[in-house]
Amino acid sequence: MSLTESKRQAAYKAVDTHLNSETRIIGIGSGSTIVFVIERIVQRGNFKKNDELNEKNENSDQKLEELDLDQCVFIPTSFQSRQLIIHNGLNLGEIDQYQEIDITIDGADEVDENLNAIKGGGACHLREKVVAEISKKFIIVADYTKRSTVLGEKWVKGIPIEVIPFCYALAYNSLKLLGCQKLNLRMAKNKAGPVITDNGNFVIDAYFGKLDGQQSLGNDNFMFINSPSEVLKRIKLLTGVVEVGLFVGMAEIAYFGEEDGCSVGVLKK
C-alpha cells in the first residue's frame, strides 16, 4: 500500500476522533498529509449527503457527528494551507484574531517516542509553532516512516531553522560552533537562490546527529546535553534565528498511517 494511503488513514483517524459538532476554531498545518485532513473535514461537513459516512455512523462504535462548517473557522499555517481552506470553501481566519484555538492538526517530518517532533520540511514551522502554541490540543498526523525512537534517527536532512536573510552567514557559523555536523542553506527548486519562507526569511537545515540526550562537544569545546529541549534552547539563542523546527512537548497525540495503508498506530504521551 502506498505512503499516500497511510497519510490519508492517519488524517481521517485524527479528524474522526477529535473533531465534533462543538469544535469551532481549527488550526490547519502544512504539507502533503494535511490535504487529507481537509478532505475528511469537507466530507464530515457534507455528512447527510454522504452515504458511506452515514453507514459508518450507524454500524461502527465510533459515532461520527456532522460538522457544521459554517460555524467553524480555519487558521492556516502557510500559503499552502490558506489556499486549501479557501479552495474548499471553508471560513478562513488569521492567527492574530484568536488567543486560543480549539484544535490543530499538523504533519511532521519525524516524531520520537515522547512525541517531540522535527517540523519545517516545508519551511512553514514558524507559523506552525505559533498555531500549535495557542491550541488547546495539538495533534500530529504522519505516515509510518516518520516514527522514531529519538529525533535525528530518520530525518537526517537536519533541523529546519528559519533565519533573517542578512544574518544567515552569522547563524551558519554559530551553528558550526555549536557542534552541528552537517549544515545547508536550503536552496529553491526552479528558482536560482535560497528558499524564501512565507515570512520572507531563509532556512538553514542543521543536523546535530541523534538527539538522544548524550553529552555533545561543540566546536568551541563546550559540552552540552544533546536532548531535543537543550538543542532547541541553544539554537533559539543564536542571533538571527527566528524559529527552530523542533517541537518539544507540544503534541498531545500522534497518529501514524501504517504500512498496510489500512490501520493507524497511535503514540500518546
Ligand SMILES: O=C(CO)[C@H](O)[C@H](O)COP(=O)(O)O
Ligand atoms: O512541517 C511541515 C511543513 O513545514 C510538514 O508538516 C512536514 O514537512 C510534513 O509534511 P508531509 O505531510 O508532506 O510529510
